[in-house]
Amino acid sequence: MSLLQIEGLGIDFGGLRAVNDVSFSLKAGEIVSVIGPNGAGKTTLFNMISGVYLPGRGKVMLDGEDVTRLSPHLLARRGLSRTFQNLQIFHAMTVLENAVVGHHLHERGNILADLLSLPASRRSSRESEESARRLLDRVGLGRAAEQEAGSLSYGALKRLEIARALALKPRVLLLDEPAAGCNAVETEEIDHLIAQMAAEGISILLVEHDMKMVMRISNHIVVLDHGEKIAEGEPAAIARNPRVIEAYLGAQATEANHADG
């Protein structure tokens, strides 16, 4: 039984069919990657699934419930969260506070308790903070907890976004290019982290350009080109698929050759 089911999803921007008739599904603890050339509609697809854009066509089913028209904060409440390709960090807050904010849905109390700093409010903050420190340790940012988030390196911010998303205790996590701009060591760390999260039962939907990483960790790959799904299957099958090679992998190989030459 699939946890996340995408059925015939599509959206138009003006006259442009940005994404059209994309369907696939995601089981608990599975890693599914969406690949394709730039402009294929991967981030647009992510924005529709996570409620940032309203899809023009099709449905998003989460654990059997139609969640197509829900806004992002209501999706978060149902256990679906995401990270962003262009970092979305709370720059004016500390690294720790960024991770604490991820606990928002698990925090009790109300505005009156918060204004008066009642014990319930303080206890809730303390619990979030302890959990946030554990998560920061896990992504290797424990030592940076008190720093301003804006002072971290790009790769560290990518991991901070993952820690913040993990704080929600999500069932489905959408990662939009988590390794973009990271060096080889950082990429390997993120790679490891994703595998760990999946092993804990979190379903991961991944957009990533690092093909080595995608081939290594994905259970399943969906290939988009010009907004349409052109192939779907296990990594080994995708790597051999002629349409995929023509549309994407081949282009990558040619680019690589140019770079080498």
Place this chain on the structure above:
Amino acid sequence: MRLSSKTITLLGLAVVIAIAPVFFPSSFYYRVGSLIFVNGLAVTGLVILIGYAGQISLGHAGFAGIGAYACALAPVHFGLHPALAAVLGAVLSGIIAWLVGRPILRLKGYYLAVASLGFGVLVSMVLANEAAITGGPDGMAVEDPGLRGALKAIGIDLSNTEFWYAFSGLILVIGAWLALNLYHSPTGRALRALHGSEVAARAVGIDVAGYKLKAFVISAVYASVSGSLLALQNKFITPDVAGFMHSIEMVTMTVLGGAGSVIGAILGAAILTILPQILTVFQEYEQLLLGLVMMLVMIFMRDGLLPSIARRLRRGGE
């Protein structure tokens, strides 16, 4: 025991308020002091709205007007005690802020600034034009709440200006305490998060429109209480309290000191309250001065006076 920065800030504020009178050459300065506290209270509310949540209101004087005229009108028409009338004004302001903010804050962008501007103008026009009830532009008298008399009965005999200095100072410390509590609470973090990135705030489950509305309502209650305090200590009130210039003055005070910092904003309120008092030349050019201050802050110290100075000091120390 290590004191938290919140405790140090509050203690510092309380000590300055308590010790300042030692240096007052005349009782006039108690009056200036209580004006600073009244403005400081409104500005502390705006720190929650502007500094925490990143939303702008250009009509907060409208809420000050509601608080002020509640103290003037409710005792006359409903026989309510003036202190209870201030509570009534605060509740009314909160409800109106909710009604105005709810449809507006669902929209993205700067609609709140425009809508609150309209609301502020509306309140001041009603107050100026409904002369039969409000006395029109000439204003109206406000009953004494009798709090000073109650203190006298238990043996604390303060002059009128001394009493209002102490009372406004106490309310300001309470207001600052609430705002600082909020900063490090789940609600305060949610507000600061949506200020930083609305999409990321939504992705972690924060109801962005709902939290903006909470910040707007709280800041409206602060402005209302500030208006009530002004009316009660002046024992007289005119529609100017709700005027557009007063709204602009509040925002300028907030950004001058540093919208993200409670103490910074109170400092901004102090500077812009004292300047026109000590330099009479500024009284004629007050509005021009406000515009100039606003521009200079935006150009040279976008975070405001206190955070900019603090950063410069930290850098100097390294």
